[in-house]
Amino acid sequence: MQMRPGSQEHKELFCRTFVRTHVRYEPESLAWPTLGERDLELLRALPVWDTLWQVERNAGVMVTAFAKRQPDPLVREALEVQGYEEDRHGRLIGEMVRRYDLPAESHEPEVVATDQAFLDFGCGECIDSFIGFGVFKLARDAGFMPDSLFAIFSRVLSEEARHITFFVNWLAYERARRPFLLRPSQTFAAACGYWHGIRNVIRNGKTAASGSNGAPVAGDAVFQGLTISRVLEACLSENRRLMASFDPRLLRPRLMPRVARIALTLARVPERLRRSRDGGNVEEVKDQQRRAGAEGSSDEDLHQRVGS
Numbered sequence: 460m461q462m463r464p465g466s467q468e469h470k471e472l473f474c475r476t477f478v479r480t481h482v483r484y485e486p487e488s489l490a491w492p493t494l495g496e497r498d499l500e501l502l503r504a505l506p507v508w509d510t511l512w513q514v515e516r517n518a519g520v521m522v523t524a525f526a527k528r529q530p531d532p533l534v535r536e537a538l539e540v541q542g543y544e545e546d547r548h549g550r551l552i553g554e555m556v557r558r559y560d561l562p563a564e565s566h567e568p569e570v571v572a573t574d575q576a577f578l579d580f581g582c583g584e585c586i587d588s589f590i591g592f593g594v595f596k597l598a599r600d601a602g603f604m605p606d607s608l609f610a611i612f613s614r615v616l617s618e619e620a621r622h623i624t625f626f627v628n629w630l631a632y633e634r635a636r637r638p639f640l641l642r643p644s645q646t647f648a649a650a651c652g653y654w655h656g657i658r659n660v661i662r663n664g665k666t667a668a669s670g671s672n673g674a675p676v677a678g679d680a681v682f683q684g685l686t687i688s689r690v691l692e693a694c695l696s697e698n699r700r701l702m703a704s705f706d707p708r709l710l711r712p713r714l715m716p717r718v719a720r721i722a723l724t725l726a727r728v729p730e731r732l733r734r735s736r737d738g739g740n741v742e743e744v745k746d747q748q749r750r751a752g753a754e755g756s757s758d759e760d761l762h763q764r765v766g767s
């Protein structure tokens with residue numbers, strides 16, 4: 460059973476869980492694999508490294524500065540841990556860029572640690588992480604890179620799952636502690652945060668696409684045949700797996716899984732229509748055969764005729 464948001468117990472649970480599950484490691488000392496030419500080419504062709512590196516470096520500075528402004532020592536401690544982890548993500552990408560000679564540049568972060576900036580960041584993470592969970596799973600299942608490299612990135616994804624779970628609990632805690640009449644203003648601010656997050660996903664997607672200069676995107680061959688349903692299913696299943704590791708009393712991010720479930724239902728409509736149309740065509744051919752006295756063809760033959 461979930462705890463009442465805004466209570467002391469709720470704050471203790473989401474902050475202490477977050478701090479306790481922090482894992483110590485340094486990016487330089489991870490078991491980085493030696494990559495072959497084919498893998499290096501694939502990695503270098505991904506037009507995402509600039510953005511990823513800068514986003515993580517900015518996040519480290521912004522969350523650390525935001526933590527310093529928190530009056531509550533426990534909330535501050537948890538946010539300091541998150542700021543440290545975001546900075547470490549930036550260092551991890553930097554390490555990757557250096558080791559594998561990836562085409563990326565990063566500049567000194569210039570960020571403002573306002574409440575709205577933290578809200579925008581948290582909402583954006585809820586969107587990005589959910590999409591990242593699915594894309595990562597598909598890439599790993601397809602053998603896009605050696606599994607030892609995925610093992611390093613699965614650390615980052617587990618940390619992002621912790622971040623977004625902490626964020627939605629912090630959001631609910633802060634809202635519940637506000638005077639009733641001031642709560643809608645926080646809901647509005649969070650809605651703006653999600654809107655900014657969606658805009659960033661679109662903008663980063665466009666930047667990545669333009670970075671490929673019209674060249675085939677790396678891994679096209681690996682991901683051939685992917686449908687929107689399969690991507691959404693991967694996002695949902697990986698999100699479910701990662702979220703299952705948290706204390707059941709904690710709140711979970713709900714917006715993206717809900718949106719994805721609706722999108723999945725809609726994406727399956729044309730597939731169902733196609734199946735029922737094909738089924739209808741099979742019946743039609745059977746009728747024709749019956750009329751022509753051509754009974755005895757197998758279902759496979761019929762499907763081939765319908766498909767031809």
Ligand SMILES: [Fe+2]
Pocket residue numbers: 515518544545548619
């Ligand atoms: Fe991060």
Ligand SMILES: [Fe+2]
Pocket residue numbers: 545584618619622
């Ligand atoms: Fe994060």
